[in-house]
Amino acid sequence: MIKILHTADVHLDSPLTSLALRDEALRANIQSATRSAFVRIIDTALAEGVRALLIAGDLYDGAQRSAKTAAFLVGQLERLRAAGIPVFYIKGNHDAENPITGEVALPDNVHVFDGRGGKVQLEGTDIWIHGVSFNGKHAPDSLLGKFGGPVSGAINIAMLHTSLAGAAGHDNYAPCSVSELAALGFDYWALGHVHKRQVHSEVPWVVMPGIPQGRDIGEAGPTSATLLTIENGAIGIEEVPTSVISFLGHSIDVSGAEADDEIRQRIRSGLHGPIQDMRADDAAILRLKLSGRTTRHWQVLRDRDIWAETVSQIAEETGRLWIEKLIFALEAPDAAADxxxxxxxxxxxxxxxxxxxxxxxxxxxxxxxxxxxxxxxxxxxxxxxxxxxxxxxxxxxxxxxxxxxxxxxxxx
Known part of the structure; x- marks a missing residue:
């Protein structure tokens, strides 16, 4: 069995945006979250004994120069080099505008595909990795014409940074359809660019792994990379969690609560749900909704600032939850009878x-x-x-x- 790890859209040093940044204890963890997620990717590659790591674009976030980021990246890639694990990397739109990608000498276990495209055989296997990078920060036209044909009798994996037929919130880059990808004859398409994980096809595999670390409530939920297993010519995939901080939407029903003490207890109990679904060392930033009908409806809304602080403190008592926003969706008493x-x-x-x-x-x-x-x-x-x-x-x-x-x- 051969294992390969597929990730994309790491966006190193991308700023996480959240009202929870007001909390000094959380700020440092949030600001280093994209790096921590990348460390988890490297840890997973080593623990699983993968034969290769695929990075399908947007390893970097933007044009800012950062010697610290460069040193961090080289250090993590060196960990793979020491284990004999090669890295195959294509540049996406964010990488193309980042000067670090052209200035840092990456370890020699990293193969960076250029804009002309190419293919590399994974040493000691009948697996070929194909890839095409962006030449600039815009790719308005399809890049499929730059791919050569698959190698006959081998497993062929193709790497592409693309919006496919378009996705909300993402620039329409390197457009193409799933049917066009399938027609080229590759066994697995390792995609990047769209931050929401999606398996578009299983024959062939067309996989968008999603962003490894969400950056705001718009990228909510646990995030992941994709682990490929190749055995007897067949490919299977598994979702591997990577995020250290998740953005989550959560609702707590306070229906029937007759006193503030009861509402506070409902909130404490309701916050156990997100914690139970998290790994032991993870944290989450919640957009929390209070719903239901209570006789304390108007008093809660009157004192909403106090309740916002109360809920934030209850969440922080867990040591793992912070409130990004508190939404009051309480049902008012029957107005017709008033x-x-x-x-x-x-x-x-x-x-x-x-x-x-x-x-x-x-x-x-x-x-x-x-x-x-x-x-x-x-x-x-x-x-x-x-x-x-x-x-x-x-x-x-x-x-x-x-x-x-x-x-x-x-x-x-």
Whole structure:
């Protein structure tokens, strides 16, 4: 049996983005997470006794020069060299714009495919590795024409950094279809670029391993590399966990809780779930939702800042969980049965918020505040007029809800 490890999109030194970075105890772990994930990849390669490591692009994150990153990378690749494990590497769009890739002398066990393409036989086997790198940071056209044919009678593995037919949140680079890949006759396509793991085909294998370390809630869940086993000409695959910190969405139902002590206990109990699903030395950053109907509804919303701090402290007591964002999705008591003056005022506020004049004035004020931000940050929050309208509506709704909660919470 021959084993080969396939990874991509390591994005060394890519900044993880999370509100949890405010926690000093967590910050250092977050900032080193992409390196720690790469160490896990190397550890897995050594522990499994693989015959090769495949890196299908975007080993680096961007154009910043970092001697520390270069030294770290060489040190990890040297560990594989000492064990006689070769590394096959293609450059993706991020690698192509990173000057380190052209300045660091990688160990001689690393074969870097160039933009012309090529193939290398894995020593002592009938396995051939084929690969094509990006020549620059953009690859708007298909790269399939740069692949030669598979070697007859051998196992052929092809490496490509591609968006395939397109993926949300990813530039449309080196476009191609799964059927086009299958038609070329290779046994396994080791892909990279799209950060969500997906097995697109089993005959032949077309595998996007996903990012080894998620960087924000948009890359949620445990992340992994792919371990190939080749025996008697047949290829099998296994998902190998790599992330040291996972971004997770989680919900806790506080329905029926009649007192704050009970709500806090529900939260403590509810946080056991994510921990049970984690490896012993892993941590997670949660986007936590409080849901359900409780008689403490308005008091919780009134004191939402206090509850946010309370939940963060309960999570941190575990030593393994941090809160990125707390979402209040509590169900309000039956409003139809409430004829109080406060409830009537709430209905009037909702009517005012829906009026065109109010919406226009509120949007103008939000636009004025956003104009004070740096252009890049402003673009993130308001990409177009529709985004400005949506942001204004969200802020107005949140303000109205908070004001109503202050009134209801004080009256009950």
């Amino acid at each position: 004829t109080s003056a406060t409830q009537e005022l709430g209905r009037l506020m909702a009517q005012i918020a829906a009026e065109e004049g109010f919406a226009a004035q509120a949007q103008a004020e939000v636009d004025e505040v956003l104009s004070q931000l740096p252009p890049a940050r402003r673009a993130e929050l308001m990409s177009d007029a529709a985004a400005l309208s949506a942001l204004t509506k969200e802020l107005a709704g949140a303000g109205s809800e908070h004001l109503f909660a202050l009134m209801k919470g004080a009256s009950e």
